[in-house]
Amino acid sequence: MNLFYTNKLTAGLITLDEEESRHFNVLRLKEQDKVLVSDGKGNYAEGIAIKAGKKKVEIKIDEVHHSPKRKTYELTIAIAPTKHNERTEWFIEKAVEIGVDKIIFVNTKNTERNKINLDRYKKIARSAGKQSLTFHLPEVMGLVKLESLFNETTTEEKYIALCNSDLHIRQVPVNKNGNYLFIVGPEGGFTEKEINLAMKNGFKPVLLSGKRLRTETAGIFISTAFELMFG
Numbered sequence: 001m002n003l004f005y006t007n008k009l010t011a012g013l014i015t016l017d018e019e020e021s022r023h024f025n026v027l028r029l030k031e032q033d034k035v036l037v038s039d040g041k042g043n044y045a046e047g048i049a050i051k052a053g054k055k056k057v058e059i060k061i062d063e064v065h066h067s068p069k070r071k072t073y074e075l076t077i078a079i080a081p082t083k084h085n086e087r088t089e090w091f092i093e094k095a096v097e098i099g100v101d102k103i104i105f106v107n108t109k110n111t112e113r114n115k116i117n118l119d120r121y122k123k124i125a126r127s128a129g130k131q132s133l134t135f136h137l138p139e140v141m142g143l144v145k146l147e148s149l150f151n152e153t154t155t156e157e158k159y160i161a162l163c164n165s166d167l168h169i170r171q172v173p174v175n176k177n178g179n180y181l182f183i184v185g186p187e188g189g190f191t192e193k194e195i196n197l198a199m200k201n202g203f204k205p206v207l208l209s210g211k212r213l214r215t216e217t218a219g220i221f222i223s224t225a226f227e228l229m230f231g
Helices: 018-026 085-098 118-131 146-152 192-200 215-230
Strands: 003-005 012-016 034-038 043-052 057-061 074-079 102-107 139-145 157-161 179-184 204-206
Touching: 003 018, 003 118, 012 018, 018 043, 018 057, 034 057, 074 215, 085 102, 085 118, 085 215, 102 118, 102 146, 118 139, 139 146, 146 192, 179 215
Parallel strands: 003 034, 074 102, 074 179, 102 139, 157 179, 157 204
Antiparallel strands: 012 057, 034 043, 043 057
């Protein structure tokens, strides 16, 4: 059954926005077809298409349900956008499918891209959520300065991905109710100043792999490692 998102999910008749209505038609769905609808916050419902216009699709909902999160921990990946935008978009898609809770794009000294299309990134996350049938859409934020992230985060379990750390990601303490934040640097890496500032703010260096990973690969690696450790 195909999944669609709506900002407000209630019993009765709801109207999909123009973008979701367009997707409904792209899938060649029609009136009386059954679909899934979610607000991306854990609430979902099965519905029947009552009206299927090109820009306006109406869905009849009988009962709204709530799906608890499959996992109890929270994983946030703060990552520098890559020079080639398609690599960043690929990271978003795969990280959402695997199970990240929040993505924050950060601007570092060596970040290759100082502007991002946040609306497009959110659409990619939305599409990945449909593909994986998730009722809990991750938050996508940015572009924020690395120093601001250091100053504003309250997460206790904080890590910065480095190639020369003695702590491997396999050794990260397992707390199924913990909130984890991992920072992944740009293609040119973090500067010494940024690394020192991260340490002063309680971030622990962590090694992801014995190999040097691309920025977007490192982000997906973290998502996969947590799914394997906690999933």
